[in-house]
Amino acid sequence: MPSMRALVIDDEPDIRELLEITLSRMSLDVDAAANIAEAKQYLETCEYNICLTDMKLPDGNGIDLVRHVQKHFPSLPIAVITAHGNMDTAIEAMKAGAFDFVSKPIDLPSLRKLVDTAITTGQLPNTSESSIKxxxxxxxxxxxxxxxxxxxxxxxxxxxxxxxxxxxxxxxxxxxxxxxxxxxxxxxxxxxxxxxxxxxxxxxxxxxxxxxxxxxxxxxxxxxxxxxxxxxxxxxxxxxxxxxxxxxxxxxxxxxxxxxxxxxxxxxxxxxxxxxxxxxxxxxxxxxxxxxxxxxxxxxxVPALRDRKEDIPQLIGALLTRIAHNCELEKPGIDSAAQKKLIEYSYPGNIRELENILERAFTLCDDDVIQESDLQLNRSASPPAPRDNGKQSSHFNASINHASIDDYLAEVEREIICETLEQTRWNKTLAAKKLGISFRSLRYRLAKLGLDDSDD
Ligand SMILES: Nc1ncnc2c1ncn2[C@@H]1O[C@H](COP(=O)(O)OP(=O)(O)OP(=O)(O)O)[C@@H](O)[C@H]1O
Ligand SMILES: [Mg+2]
Missing domain, CATH: 3.40.50.300 (P-loop containing nucleotide triphosphate hydrolases)
Known part of the structure; x- marks a missing residue:
């Protein structure tokens, strides 16, 4: 492994020495500067894996150095050393781009963790935006x-x-x-x-x-x-x-x-x-x-879905792929009128609501093509989305408990389906008929509830 290099900046010789010893023991090559001007010179001549700076320096402020590094060496992790209890400075430094802080008196285990994290960060593969899901x-x-x-x-x-x-x-x-x-x-x-x-x-x-x-x-x-x-x-x-x-x-x-x-x-x-x-x-x-x-x-x-409608077609495609994949069925098509309606809709419940609309449409649609009537947008119509003003509409209050309501409804659904399947001795075609839903819809629900035991 190529050797790692650290730059420390502190005007107190004792602290510089402490940092040099600690980091050397971690097998890092260390350069130490006593002020910002010296630090800038080092930065010009060497490549570093981590930079650690004090806040109050004779020729300026650690935050200025953080900004300098952000501007000229954006991939170099820089951390600041703050006076004990001075969270304000730590926060200001992080807002300016410092990746972390350590407070004085320096706790060596914390310092080692910080350095480890910085080095790991430097070794992370350069992710492309496409790797974000x-x-x-x-x-x-x-x-x-x-x-x-x-x-x-x-x-x-x-x-x-x-x-x-x-x-x-x-x-x-x-x-x-x-x-x-x-x-x-x-x-x-x-x-x-x-x-x-x-x-x-x-x-x-x-x-x-x-x-x-x-x-x-x-x-x-x-x-x-x-x-x-x-x-x-x-x-x-x-x-x-x-x-x-x-x-x-x-x-x-x-x-x-x-x-x-x-x-x-x-x-x-x-x-x-x-x-x-x-x-x-x-x-x-x-x-x-x-x-x-x-x-x-x-x-x-995170922007609301209605403010970025151009993403809707791509989301529809990806969500339908996911839904179909989850119950091992073919991905359905979507009719252009239905697609248009989905783009026009205002989504008070954002992507989760789009997901729900598509799941429902998927179970309702015939011939593997989702039509406008399968969307049942009126059914899911909610009051207009509240502008975030602290006062939440009843729709939003209800959503706080959605997890427990969803769990409850899933439980009821499970009981009814299991009971019917037992009555029909797990003849799914018959069970679907009794339940008044399509075979496809039953398969979908079984998969969703984790009851899917076989391919028939
Ligand atoms: N850009 C996106 N691409 C794909 N799926 C998304 C996207 N945004 C959200 N989702 C999906 O939408 C659903 C809701 O997302 P998530 O739970 O992250 O929302 P949330 O803002 O935390 O909601 P809540 O405020 O209700 O907690 C999840 O199933 C998530 O995977
Ligand atoms: Mg959430």
């Missing part, structure tokens, strides 16, 4: 894909905003998959779905016997995501008490399981999302300003 080539989506590629290499927290069903989780997964943490877990947690009393234990874990019912040690989500990414979905639904604890965990990069004597260090990248207007919730006092500030170091907005 986000479908669409509208200017908005192209811009989003570019941002994802860039942000995947940073460690900065990202707040992903966007309407319900627009693809926020897909964006979070893509950031994880394209980044240096992709061989560690991606853990998604729906903050609105955890009962309040269990939240602390879910996030941080607990020790056996720490409360009634804690019959054994339990790992929290932070530990489960160690080395990887923790995606806080529906982050707006976090109760205020939990927001304080989360803030602390993010700030200290450490968590304390309930009943544990001490904190444990964590190395987790935090991404979060909500379809609610977080700024508005902060203004109304329902979300802590300080937590928002730390989560929202970088904001990515």
């Amino acid at each position: 986000i479908i669409g080539d509208s200017p908005q989506i192209e811009k989003l894909k570019k941002a994802i590629q860039k942000l995947a290499r940073s460690q900065a927290p990202i707040y992903i905003s966007g309407e319900s069903g627009s693809g926020k989780e897909l964006v979070a997964r893509s950031i994880h998959e394209l980044g240096p943490r992709n061989s560690s877990p991606f853990i998604a947690v729906n903050c609105g779905a955890i009962p309040k009393e269990l939240m602390e234990s879910e996030f941080f874990g607990h020790k056996k016997g720490s409360f009634t019912g804690a019959s054994q040690d339990k790992q929290g989500l932070f530990q489960a995501a160690e080395g990887g990414t923790l995606f806080l979905d529906e982050v707006a639904d976090l109760p205020l008490e939990m927001q304080v604890k989360l803030l602390r965990a993010i700030q200290e990069k450490a968590v304390r399981p309930i009943g544990a004597p001490s904190e444990i260090a964590t190395n987790v990248r935090i991404l979060c999302a909500t379809h609610k207007n977080l700024e508005q919730l902060v203004n109304d006092g329902n979300f802590r300003q300080d937590l928002f500030y730390r989560l929202n170091v970088i904001q990515l907005n």
Whole structure:
């Protein structure tokens, strides 16, 4: 392996020495500069794999150097060293393009992790945009894909905003998959779905016997995501008490399981999302300003489907391929009037709604061609999509619980189908007739419910 080279910039000789020794022990060749001018000279003459800079330097500010590196050496990961507790500077540096920060006094294990991450990042294959599984080539989506590629290499927290069903989780997964943490877990947690009393234990874990019912040690989500990414979905639904604890965990990069004597260090990248207007919730006092500030170091907005209608035909094609593939049937065609209607529709539920419309049309259509009448757009008509103003319409409130309603409906569907199949001794043609649905529709539902046992 070719040797790796690091550039450290600090005006204090002691710290320069500490960094030189630590990084040399990690088999890196190290150059050390005492000010920005010297650092710029080194950058001109050598190629580096990582750059680590102090903030206050005799001839300027570390952030200026971050900007310089961003501009002239965009693929060089640069991290900053901040005074203890000075998160503002750390956040400012990450906004300017620093991939991470380490605070003084320098904790050597954290420093080593940071350097490892930087080196792994440098060795990531240069991904092409086509490796991102986000479908669409509208200017908005192209811009989003570019941002994802860039942000995947940073460690900065990202707040992903966007309407319900627009693809926020897909964006979070893509950031994880394209980044240096992709061989560690991606853990998604729906903050609105955890009962309040269990939240602390879910996030941080607990020790056996720490409360009634804690019959054994339990790992929290932070530990489960160690080395990887923790995606806080529906982050707006976090109760205020939990927001304080989360803030602390993010700030200290450490968590304390309930009943544990001490904190444990964590190395987790935090991404979060909500379809609610977080700024508005902060203004109304329902979300802590300080937590928002730390989560929202970088904001990515996922555009609504109605604002990028040119992506609809491509999405229809890809979604139909996926739906047909899932139940091992031929991909259906789509009639031009139906396609036109789909392009005109406003999608308050965005891509998830398009998916649902297509799934339903797929089970309804005859002769493998989806017609306008199969779309049943009136049935799925929803109130106009709310502009994100913090006040959610009933449609959006309902969608918060969609997972449990979907589960419930799937359960009912499963029971009815199983009962009918038992009555017909698993004669599917007969069962479909009894249920008043087409054979194709029954096969589709069986596949969806995981009941597909054979090809007949
Ligand atoms: N650009 C896209 N290309 C292909 N599939 C997409 C795209 N965007 C979203 N999807 C699909 O649409 C569905 C909804 O996406 P996702 O769950 O990421 O949305 P969300 O914004 O997190 O929604 P919610 O606010 O309801 O949680 C998923 O099945 C996802 O795979
Ligand atoms: Mg989601």
